[in-house]
Amino acid sequence: MLEQTVSRVLTCIQCGKCTGSCPESGKTPFNIRMLVRKQQFQSAIDEAIPWYCTSCGACTLRCPRDVKPSEVIIDIRSLLVEDGQIPLAVQKALENTFTQKNPWGRSRAKRAAWTENLDFEIRHVSETAEKRLLFVCCIQAYDPRCMVIPANVARILNQGGVEFGILGEEEACCGNEIRRIGEAGLVEELQEENKGNLQEYGVKEIIALSPHCMNALKKEYGDMGIKVSHYTEVVWDLINSGALAISKPFEKKVIYHDPCFLGKQNGIFDAPRNILGAIPGVTPLEFSRARETSLCCEGGGGRMFFEVETIYQRNAEVRVLEAIAKGADLIATACPFCVMTLEDPATEKGQVVRELSEILMEVL
Amino acid sequence: MKIGIFLCHCGHNIKHTVDVARVKEYFQKFLNVAVAEDYPFLCSEPGQELIRSRTEAEGLDRVIIAACAPTLHQDMFKDLVKKGGLNPFLLRRVSVREHCSWVGDDIGKNTDKAIRLIKAGVYGSSHYIPLEEKQVDVTQSAMVIGGGVSGLSAALFLSNQGMHVYLVEKEAELGGHVRKLRNVWPSGKDGSELIDEMVETLRDRENVEIFTSTRMVSFGGSFGNYEATLETPAGESTVKAGGVIVAIGFAPFDPISKPELGYGKDKRIVTTLELENGLDELGLPANPRVAVLHCVGSRDEQIGKPYCSRVCCINALRAGQTVKEKFEHSYVESFYMDVRAHPKGGEEFYEDTQEKGVLFTRGNVGEIIPTPAGVLVRGEDTLFGELLEREFDLAVLSIGMSPPKDNQYIASLLKITLDKDKFFLEAHPKLRPYDTALKGIFIAGTCSGPKDMEESINHGRASAVKLFGLLNLGYAFVEPFVAMVDPKRCSGCRACEQACVAKAIKFDDGERIVRVEEAACMGCGLCNSTCPSSAIGLKGHADSSINDEVGAILEAI
Numbered sequence: 037m038l039e040q041t042v043s044r045v046l047t048c049i050q051c052g053k054c055t056g057s058c059p060e061s062g063k064t065p066f067n068i069r070m071l072v073r074k075q076q077f078q079s080a081i082d083e084a085i086p087w088y089c090t091s092c093g094a095c096t097l098r099c100p101r102d103v104k105p106s107e108v109i110i111d112i113r114s115l116l117v118e119d120g121q122i123p124l125a126v127q128k129a130l131e132n133t134f135t136q137k138n139p140w141g142r143s144r145a146k147r148a149a150w151t152e153n154l155d156f157e158i159r160h161v162s163e164t165a166e167k168r169l170l171f172v173c174c175i176q177a178y179d180p181r182c183m184v185i186p187a188n189v190a191r192i193l194n195q196g197g198v199e200f201g202i203l204g205e206e207e208a209c210c211g212n213e214i215r216r217i218g219e220a221g222l223v224e225e226l227q228e229e230n231k232g233n234l235q236e237y238g239v240k241e242i243i244a245l246s247p248h249c250m251n252a253l254k255k256e257y258g259d260m261g262i263k264v265s266h267y268t269e270v271v272w273d274l275i276n277s278g279a280l281a282i283s284k285p286f287e288k289k290v291i292y293h294d295p296c297f298l299g300k301q302n303g304i305f306d307a308p309r310n311i312l313g314a315i316p317g318v319t320p321l322e323f324s325r326a327r328e329t330s331l332c333c334e335g336g337g338g339r340m341f342f343e344v345e346t347i348y349q350r351n352a353e354v355r356v357l358e359a360i361a362k363g364a365d366l367i368a369t370a371c372p373f374c375v376m377t378l379e380d381p382a383t384e385k386g387q388v389v390r391e392l393s394e395i396l397m398e399v400l
Numbered sequence: 401m402k403i404g405i406f407l408c409h410c411g412h413n414i415k416h417t418v419d420v421a422r423v424k425e426y427f428q429k430f431l432n433v434a435v436a437e438d439y440p441f442l443c444s445e446p447g448q449e450l451i452r453s454r455t456e457a458e459g460l461d462r463v464i465i466a467a468c469a470p471t472l473h474q475d476m477f478k479d480l481v482k483k484g485g486l487n488p489f490l491l492r493r494v495s496v497r498e499h500c501s502w503v504g505d506d507i508g509k510n511t512d513k514a515i516r517l518i519k520a521g522v523y524g525s526s527h528y529i530p531l532e533e534k535q536v537d538v539t540q541s542a543m544v545i546g547g548g549v550s551g552l553s554a555a556l557f558l559s560n561q562g563m564h565v566y567l568v569e570k571e572a573e574l575g576g577h578v579r580k581l582r583n584v585w586p587s588g589k590d591g592s593e594l595i596d597e598m599v600e601t602l603r604d605r606e607n608v609e610i611f612t613s614t615r616m617v618s619f620g621g622s623f624g625n626y627e628a629t630l631e632t633p634a635g636e637s638t639v640k641a642g643g644v645i646v647a648i649g650f651a652p653f654d655p656i657s658k659p660e661l662g663y664g665k666d667k668r669i670v671t672t673l674e675l676e677n678g679l680d681e682l683g684l685p686a687n688p689r690v691a692v693l694h695c696v697g698s699r700d701e702q703i704g705k706p707y708c709s710r711v712c713c714i715n716a717l718r719a720g721q722t723v724k725e726k727f728e729h730s731y732v733e734s735f736y737m738d739v740r741a742h743p744k745g746g747e748e749f750y751e752d753t754q755e756k757g758v759l760f761t762r763g764n765v766g767e768i769i770p771t772p773a774g775v776l777v778r779g780e781d782t783l784f785g786e787l788l789e790r791e792f793d794l795a796v797l798s799i800g801m802s803p804p805k806d807n808q809y810i811a812s813l814l815k816i817t818l819d820k821d822k823f824f825l826e827a828h829p830k831l832r833p834y835d836t837a838l839k840g841i842f843i844a845g846t847c848s849g850p851k852d853m854e855e856s857i858n859h860g861r862a863s864a865v866k867l868f869g870l871l872n873l874g875y876a877f878v879e880p881f882v883a884m885v886d887p888k889r890c891s892g893c894r895a896c897e898q899a900c901v902a903k904a905i906k907f908d909d910g911e912r913i914v915r916v917e918e919a920a921c922m923g924c925g926l927c928n929s930t931c932p933s934s935a936i937g938l939k940g941h942a943d944s945s946i947n948d949e950v951g952a953i954l955e956a957i
Contacts, residue, residue, distance in 0.1 A: 051737040052780030055787060056766020057660065061780065062787030069780060098660060100700040100737075100764065328659035329767050 043107035048072045054095035054105040059332040060088045063348040068095055068105045075108055083121045086112045088344050091216040091337030092296040106216075109337075113218030122217075125342030130219050137208035137226070138174035139341055148204040150176070150183040156194055161201030162237040168200045169239045170267075171253065173246035174209050175340070175372045181379070182372045186245055188393035189267050193243070195400060196274035200243065206233050212252035212297075217338040227257055234260060243267050247298035247371045248336065254302070266298060268370050268392060272307040275314050284399045285317030291364035293323065293355060293378065294330035295371030308370045308392055315399050321362050323355065331355060335373030353381040366390050403522060404435035404460040406451055407496070408442040408467035414501040415440075419511040423466075426515050426957075430522070434458045443473050448480055455484025462528070464521045466494040466514070487530035489880065489940055494521040515957055520949040527945035531880035536919060538624030538840075538871050542864075543568060543641040545616065545810065548576025549853060550845025551647035552598045553860035554867075555608060561868050565608045566639045568630060570806070572613045574599050576649050578853060582676050583722070585714055586745050611637070619813045620903070622920045623840040624876055642871040643840035645863050646824060648810060650801040650846040653697025653705070661696065661797060666770035669795045671696075672715045679726060684793055687729040691777045691792040692716050692758075693765050694736040698800030698850075707821055709800030709850040713740045716798035717749055720758035723796075732758045733790070735765050735779060743852055763788070768795050801850040814841055815901050824848045834863040838922070839878070842867055881940050882921040883928070887913050889935035896927035896936050905936075 052069050060066040066088035074081050086109050095105040116122050117130075132141030150172070151158050161169045170190065176182040193200055211226040234242075242264045244250035254264040274280035290312055298304045305327045312318050325331045333352050355378060359367050366388040367378055379389045405427050409415035420438045427436040435454050439447045442465065455463055463481045467473075470493035478488035496514045504510055540563060544555045547569030555567045573579065574595065581591030602608045611632050618629040626644055630637045652673060655663035662669050670682070684690075694716045698709040713736070720732045734753075739760070741750040754760065765779035774791035781788050803822040811818050816836040819825040824843045827835035834842045842863035845856040870876060883896075883904070890913040897905045897914055904920035905927060907913075914936070927936045934943055 049737060050782055051764035052762075052782040053764040053766055055782075056763060056779035058766070062789070067780075067785060067787075069782060070785060094660075094766075098702060098766065100695070100702065102701040324771055325769055329662075329769060 043104045043111055044102060045072060045075045045108055045111075047101045048076060048103045049101055051100060053098050053100060054103075057094040057098050059090060059092055059094070059334065059351055064088050064344070064346050068109070071112065072103060072105055072108050075112065081112060083116055084345055086116065087123060087126070087338070087342070088346075089216075089337050090296075090332050090334045090339050091213075092332035093301040094296075094332070097300060110216060110218050113216075114220060115218075117218045123342050126217055126338055129338070129341040130214065130217065130222060133209050133214055133226070134222060137229070138178060139209065139213065140174065140178055142178040144205050146205075147172070147177045147207055148202065149178075150186050151190070151202075154187060154190060158190060159201045160237075161203060161239055164199055164201040166199045167238050167240040168198070169234070169237075169242045170200045170202050171210070171242050171244045171249050172202065172207060173244070173249045173372060175376070176245055177207070179372070179376070182375065182391075185372060185375075185391050185393050188391075188397050189243075189245055189271075192271060192274075192280070192393060192396055192400065193267075196271070196280040198270065198274070203233055203237075210249040210252040212248040212256070213336070213338050213340070215252070215256065216336070223256075231257060231260065234262065241265075243270050246373075247295045247302065247304075248373065251297045251301060266302075266304055266307070266370070268298075268307040268311060269304065271396070272310045272314075275311060280400070282315055282399050286315045286395060286399050287317040288365040289319040289321055289363055290366055290368050290395070291321040291323060291359045291362060292326075293333070293367055293369040293374055294327055295369060295374045296330065296332050296336060298370055299330050300328050308368075311392060311396070312368060315395070321359075321364050323358055323362075333374045333377040335371075335377040340373055340376065350377070350381060352377045356381045356385055356387050360385060360387055368392055368395060401432045401461045401526070402434040402458055403430075403432050403462045403464065403525075404451075404454055404458060405433060405437070405464045405466065405518060405522070406442055406454075407436070407438040407518075408447070408465070409438065409440045410467060410497050410501075411440060414467070414497050417501045417505050417507055417510045418496060418514045419507055422511050423514050423518065427518065427522075433522075434460060442467050443476070448476070451477070452480045452484045455481050455486055460484070460486060462490050462492065462522075462525045464492045464494060464518060464525065466496045466518050466521070469493075469495040469498040487532075489531040490525065490528050492521045492525040492528070494518050512957060516953045516955075519955070520952040523952040524945045524949035527942050527948065528940060531940055533877040533880055534918070535875050536624050536878055538874060538876050539626075539640050539642040540564065540871050540874055541566065541639075541641045542643050542645060542867055542871070543626070543628060543639055544645045544647060546576070546647035546649055546845070546847070547571075547574035547610075547612070548647060548649045548845060548856075549578045549595070549598075550649070550856040550860035551576075551645065552595070552602065553857045554645045554647060554844050554864040555602055556598060557861050557864035558868060559602065559605045559608050561872075562607065563868060563871065565605075566641060567602065567608060567610045568614050568616060569610070569612045570615055574610070574612065577652070580673075580677070583718065584853065585718055586749065609639075616810075616813060622902070622904075622922075623838070623878065624871070625919075626840065643842070643867040644814065645842045645844050645860070645867060646810060646814065646816070646836075646847060647844040647860055647863075648804045648806055648847045650850065651803065651805050653709075653799040653802045655696050655797050655799060657703050658696065658700075660767040661693070661765070662768040662770055662775065662795075663797060666775060668770065668775050668793065669768060669797065671797050671799045672712070672719050673799070675719050675722065675796050679722060682794060684727070686727070687731070688723070688727055688793040689731045689774070689791065690720075690723045690733075691765075691768075691775070691790070691795045692719050692732065692734040693795065693797050694734065694739070695764065696797040696799050697802065699737065705800065705802065705821065707850065708740060710740070710742070710855075711850060711852045712798040712800050714743065714746055714749065714852070716796075717741065717753045717758075719796045719798065720753050721756060724753075724756045724758060733792075734758055734760050735763055735777070736760060737762070737764050743854065761788070801846055804847050807847070814838070816841055816843075819849075821849070834859065834866050840867065840870055878919075879923060881923040881938050882918045883916045883923070883936055884939050885914055885916060886935045886937075887911070889933050890914060891933055891935070893932065895930050895932065899926045899930040901926065
């Protein structure tokens, strides 16, 4: 009999809720229900297909039999990873993560380069009194577009009187995407390394900058006894309690895009909206698909590291077109992957995409 | 002491894997054993006669029947030893079939095990004491909690038999959900007509007292003599009833907890109940496009409702027909996982719905996105294996049944149990589907799980029949397995008093020890396991008896 892992393949009733919820259905050859059926019968699966999954989690959140289809994908990918039958770019990302602890293969020694232009010093978390860690995320530590985000959040927290520290070059990739690529061994290694540091330095609280890191640290590291939150939750608390005052208006129509790992997978819908709502002058708009039904930007599940074969309309483009149609001045979001994927079609169509911290920097 | 051991072959069931001759030989030499017999079928007539006659002839003090599990034929065997002149509580059953011969096929090991099990029975039963089933007077009246279709049916039956009935309803009006239905399948009748008919009959009855807008605030007593305090609009009222029927119904599933279906965000997304009561107010265009979704709030582990609600397939079919009847040229598409049209005439109704032009698509809709043009249904046609995205003017959610809102409240007042889905738990799903673990307290209708109207009515009537059977004679026998205090050992710490759910333990201020009110005791044994000095135990289940049984099992053969 087929062995059941985290997923529950054998209990699937082929109802199609997963396919009907999947952001890749229809336009790509990816049919998640069909893959689950193939797994039930252990029949052959075209090795290109499993890589379409963006790990948005909608299937697993909605599956009436709790089959956890997105975990089935991880099972399938794991076998492909074991056999080495994986796209070259994915292979490269795994190798990079193994050597430099980030999928882009940038030098580990430069992980704290984003702190260089700050006009105040950020201490190592071990030197802080409250042992509150800012977990930066690989893409925000290295990517020139995203490096501004940790710098912004550091300034905002500093202004709000929140004491925090970082791990600097000791921070390793959280492993969220690596687990979803199917390389469990590497995930274990990354987790051990991070957990070791968290324990050694007595970290009591983690503020994660990326929803992806937050998800991994919150749900996939076991019970560490450490409070993990996303920075938008912390910032909203600061604004709400009056510790952080908004001094300037922002006269724009802003449409907010829910990141899957922040919204549907972790239920954080209101903190980012509350922040926007607290800024005078902001006219908030909503996508037709918002909150639990937010349309995935297709940046998750390893999709940041490679391109799938089929040419089709990207969800990011669908998002940008709707934002334009609704008359939004800009799209706001709170995830580095969403920023990257949305900005591509946005730039082409003359739409602006801003990470929430970037808007906050203009009004504080 | 004279002990008789009767070993059954159960045809091949026991004999096949247990060497019955060796077992018999072993016990023939055993101390105090006067009779050791084996027989092919002890439950057969000659088998029964063997037990009865040997018990009588030898004047046995204990009878050990080593056969099937004690859940089978217990009353019959008790009756036999009684006829043989022995107190039936000095009978001991040993399960050598379910616990031994059916388990393994090594004859040597099975035989050894059978000997150990029977020996445990011999040792354990040596501590037994003769007990008498107690006769108690019962109040010949019943309290029915819940005035929906099931409670009304129960009340009607009991009243017809001349039983006094207290019918308690928390709403101002009797009739529950059925009263609100405009079109009851399959008759097409208005639900209120059906209810009115029942209510009028009950109102004319002198032996029925109806309490509406009433809440039960306390409950006590024991089987045959329960007592409840009711908070009525006219003030507090106390009723005494021999038994109770709980028929508090269900709560319609609220689809707000399925955010991907958009209910509550857009008025073009409605439930089957809302469609039935307000199709005209929905402002649909001349040839509307309508989507019907099955299984909303049923068969869904994400919201803790893994069960099938049993009525929503018919309701979904009816919704389709309702739209088709009003709008001949409408486009109606029904999204299903499986169509379970199980009631009589249900499959024909499904076919009829298809003939009327409703299309059926096998696929559990992924999400509904409200757009300016309509509601966008996104799902998979699993038979084509294709994603579908279609705009509709209306989406109808066929909602299931959730447990009633007062389930926890009533369960804690009556000390009855809820099942994993938070409906009331039946004593046995097949053999005792109307009973609870408490004698004289029954459950009826949808409060024990989803049912359609016909099933709810039958369930109500069946509970009423069961209760009537218990109260009919004006007296009843209760099991003698109640708690018993050893006054020499009791230190008066009162831990058992706290543990007792039946409130049957009272502290004796003078003697500084606890005493048991036998009529209230349920024989659950909680006090027994709570007592730090082993001073309280159950009659017929002494600690010493259990200790000796364990010893017997561990002893060398």
